[in-house]
Amino acid sequence: MLRFLARSSLKNPKWNPKPIIAIPQSPLHNHFSSKSGKSSAPKGSNNKADNQKPKKNPKRSGLDDSKTAAPDTKETTDERVLRARLLAQDEKNPSLNAGPNGRPLFTNINSLSRLSRKDTCSYFKFGEKELNQMLPEGLPMGMVKEFEESMRSALLVRQSFLDLRDNFRRIVDPPLLSSDGKGLKVRKQIVLDGPANCGKSITLAMLVHWAREEGWLVFYVPRGREWTHGGYFYKNPITGLWDTPIQAENALKDFVKYNESLLKQLPCHIFDPVPLGEGAGIGLLKGVDSVPVPESSTLYDLVQIGIKQTHAAVGVVLRLRKELSLVKDIPVLFAIDQYNNWFTFSEYEEPATMRSCRPVHARELAMVNAFRSMMHNSMMVGAFSHSTAVGKLRKDLPDVPLDARVNLPRYGLDEAAAVCHYYLRCVEECI
Secondary structure: OHHHHHHHHHHOOOOOOOOOOOOOOOOOOOEEEEEOOOOOOOOOOOOHHHOOOOOOOOHHOOHHHHHHHHHHHHHHHHHHHHHHHHHHHOOOHHHOOOHHOOOEOOOOOOOHHHHHHHHHOOOOOOOOOHHHHHHOOOHEEEEEEEEHHHHHOOOOHHHHHHHHHHHHHHHOOOOOOOOOOOOOOOOOOEEEEEEOOOHHHHHHHHHHHHHHHHEEEEEEEEEEHHOOOOOOOEEEEOOOOOEEEHHHHHHHHHHHHHHHHHHHHOOOOOOOEEOOOOEOOOOOOOOEEEEEEOOOOOOHHHHHHHHHHHHHHHHHHHHHHHHOOOOOOOEEEEEEEEEHHHOOOOEEEEEOOOOOEEEHHHEEHHHHHOOOOOOOOOEEEEEEOOHHHOOOOOOOOOOOOOOEEEOOOOOOHHHHHHHHHHHHHHOOOOO
16 A cells, blocks of 8 residues: 555655544543644635745845844844943942932832832832742743843832732731721722733732731732643532642642741641542542541641642642631732633633533633632732733622722823833943
């Protein structure tokens, strides 16, 4: 047969045998792997970008592009090295610390807890090592981009951040009542909304940094979209919700990175066995449906159960949510970035018929279902992210208090002047 195909192809070069199409299996099963991504060239569409030949630049006709691109890249790298060197030398010259209207461009305060109103419209310097220690889960993309463009690990102190920080500070340490017997209104649950690129994710990350400085226990999710996309998922026959063991294991590993010392001091309050589910791609365990929790266990021991045993990861995350609501010794804060991804459809689909699938909503995922609601007494902040292209959501979100949404503004005039001063100074130092 192979010889026949070879001879036929030599005799008729244009002849192209049709590929053998594998018949797909029935989609009616209960465990799946997430799609790696939709095809960039769907059936029936003509991708002109792939069919067209690259156009040659008439000014560079006859030249090898690879030879001309290398010097440009090297030149850019040399400029960045020179710029970084000049910025490092500038740190030693206090006379250059001048912002708009003669105010200092950088504040001399070295702690987010000590920032006050007079420090607004100035830049707060972070240490790179300190940031990695305080936010080991990862930095938001807006913060990373800011540091790369300015080549400095500094952020603008905005009044919106101070208001958010003081709101939660008053919850833990209430001030004395005023003469009329009424104190300032505080909110335990807040949703940060606002225009694109107004600093919602950066404000949330700064709040997490401050709370950890204060010794709080913070459950920080910098990429909430990952809870609804990718990985392995299956429908739990007991709960009727969809379990995502890979996301559960990653969430537990991120949570223990900074909070290990605190978790070792907090005892468990619930000692019911943790139910076991399917492992990522390995199915159920035979003859075992739960793992015991010893009475002497701490929250750190509980988290380690989910990290070491993939079948228990989802159950431990759900149990951890209940345990954190029972902690009274230290303040507990839930901080969720890309929170709007939890109010729309996930990437996952459930086979409905032999030829169609039903999209799975984020609320049907066990982990999202446990952490999304704000109808409780715990402190929680969720930040919307327009970079994930979720779309505009309605104002009255389910399981969210009506007064929870706070709109962050774009830069005001004073803030814009400080930003322009900051970046103009970075450019002038390299000229």
